[in-house]
Amino acid sequence: MKRLYYNSILELSSHYATIWLCQEFGVSRSGYYKWIRRKDKPNYSEIQKHEIISMIREIHSEKPSFGYRRIRNRILANTGWYVCLPRVLACMRAAGIQSKARKKKHWGGVGKPHPVFPNILARQFYSQIPLQKVVTDITEFYWHGRKCFFTCYLDLFNNEMLSWNLDFREDLPFILKPLKEFLQIRRKASVQKTIIHTDQGSQYCSPAFTTLLKRNGIIQSMSRAGTPHDNAVIESFFGWFKEELNLDFHFKQLNDIFLVIKQAVTYFNFQRPVSKLNYKTPVQFRLDRGT
Incomplete structure (x- = not known):
């Protein structure tokens, strides 16, 4: 009792x-x-969270460069399951996962000005039709202890790499080869007006380069001295291209660098979705527009 x-x-x-x-x-x-x-039983939201994290881990292991936007897009493409961006971002943070792509860089001071072509593009990076505004530049990276130089012509209409070149020497033929390939593409498309924008590199100021553009009726535009933001699209593109080349294609471990670059260009043009194109690939976006 x-x-x-x-x-x-x-x-x-x-x-x-x-x-x-x-x-x-x-x-x-x-x-x-x-x-x-x-208290000890997971609710529906927590069960969903574990499923999303599991898919995120799988996608991240395959494509370490993917951020939360492209991971959300891949989940939607693979499963048809629409997950909002904040939810994907929160799940990635909870799992300690983030894109291994490059971090932001800060540019240095301004170099000495010299007589060049005016900045006609003026950071107007939007283009309504293909081949209307094209940007180009040179980037470099190391492969098996050797310095490689890569250049391409990028269409601002859909971020498509129209022509490109890779070499171990940064000379005038290295620049002219992709330019001539681009001019062939332009002739087939019968475009009336094209602007090609570059920085103030010596190759782009050379008589061989400028004469070839003038002969084909192309308007030449140049960034201001020490102002890489005037060509921000190609600068940003090269950063992501090299980062994903390293993370997703493992180019440093392979023996044929030219084959790897060719595969990467094909992937970027035909398979890689672009957020500003409503997650369509550059070629798919161009074809959907009937151009």
């Missing part, structure tokens, strides 16, 4: 203690007891 009496007192005390605590913290008793019942 005494044990039953003491147990009753303890239960009553616990009951009043629960009432006092709920009032103190502004919590309803029904809500508290509901939390007690489901």
